[in-house]
Amino acid sequence: MDEFARLYDIRKYSWDGSSDFGQPADYFCPQHLIGNGDAGITGLSFSDQSELLVSYNNELIYLFTRDMGLGNPPFPSFSSPISMGSDTSEVEPGSIASSSSMDVDGKNAAQAYKGHRNCETVKGVSFFGPRCEYVSSGSDCGRIFIWKKRGGELIRVMEADRDVVNCTEPHPHTMALASSGIESDIKIWTPKAIERATLPTNIGQVKPKARGWMYRLASPEDLMLQLFSLQRQRTSPESVVQNSVMDSELLELILSFNANSDVSSDDGGDAANHDDSLG
Structure with a gap:
């Protein structure tokens, strides 16, 4: 487990094992997290527009488009611990940061989504909407967060559970969202409000609720x-x-x-x- 999201191309698969099917086709990571040994990915989602959502523990959610990959391998000193059998701790953080110019000038920077908390348990992340127009995630505070995919604007915060919300999954054909967490039930959400909802004013002050x-x-x-x-x-x-x-x-x-x-x-x-x- 490290800071890199790996993308594999299943079209490279061959029955005789002669292809490089086990090798990632590309790597994705926000520039500021490269070389961060504490960073870890808790959730991934891939849209039908070839966009990749990555949720990091104690961090934010990031959206990558196809052209934001770091390459394979992303830098000469890096080799995948899964496919190459090496340890990422051998990589020098300084050499990683200097080997790629991505995000230096603000161009091609991954879109970030913030406001939720991903500290206690493993949080998933998902696209939402008929054309993946939105991004949804649970939070340690027991709420569901929904952002506009383009621009990262937080548009909806819903009270869901008394404890952590781990998963939000969209219906494949209708505007419905399922959520689940530590509690023993699964909730289904549908858009039916007559008036536009307002965001809570204390989002930044909410702490994870105390458990038993x-x-x-x-x-x-x-x-x-x-x-x-x-x-x-x-x-x-x-x-x-x-x-x-x-x-x-x-x-x-x-x-x-x-x-x-x-x-x-x-x-x-x-x-x-x-x-x-x-x-």
């Missing part, structure tokens, strides 16, 4: 710390009423850790409905 205490545990050490905390809470008189609820949560937590341990040993080794519209 069980979601914050990622290791056995975290489990032990939580157990000690629960024991201290049980000794207080005002917490007696909550003991039964905490006991059931604790049992569910222990069972989930046991299930994860069983899988690791075998193999070696995650709702409120809002009647809203697209506007």
